[in-house]
């Protein structure tokens with residue numbers, strides 16, 4: 541056969557075919573930009589910055605990646621794992637903490653935004669020997685099943701009672717000029733950002749009503 545070379549040398553036809561394939565591959569790479577896409581990306585240096593705040597009454601200074609959320613700083617830098625990561629997208633409320641007395645979703649907030657802030661997590665509300673009244677009420681009224689949403693629910697419920705006391709209306713407030721009061725409807729509306737997959741809602745509402753001093 542014409543292109544067979546029993547000595548092991550590549551015949552002219554084989555060489556031409558090989559060259560054509562190489563040229564085609566180069567052309568495809570150029571057109572698709574495949575070469576650029578598969579080239580290893582240059583590693584960007586991580587930008588670090590410092591923040592000082594108080595967490596559960598303790599002054600703390602941390603240096604971290606500027607993109608760190610408050611939730612990750614609490615859990616992974618300070619090992620305060622009572623604050624839970626549910627959705628990490630502001631949908632479930634499991635990560636609720638108090639910042640200067642107001643509740644926020646810590647997954648939606650960068651830690652560096654909290655210079656000089658006072659942050660309270662579930663660990664700072666009470667201790668096993670000295671529970672916050674809302675923690676005691678959750679236990680008494682069985683306001684949880686798996687407990688995963690509970691730290692966020694408790695922090696949120698504590699802040700809700702303060703919001704009502706401060707006269708801040710909600711979407712369920714019938715009369716914006718009337719004295720704000722704790723009602724089941726008010727409480728449920730205000731807690732709508734805290735999702736409990738186990739469905740402990742009625743017991744949570746009873747616990748909060750007891751702390752608010754009203755019948756649930």
Ligand code: FES
Pocket residue numbers: 624625626627628629630631632633634635636645646647648
């Ligand atoms: Fe923050 Fe779900 S983890 S809202």
Ligand code: FES
Pocket residue numbers: 683684685686687688689690735736737738739740
């Ligand atoms: Fe299980 Fe709320 S107690 S998610």
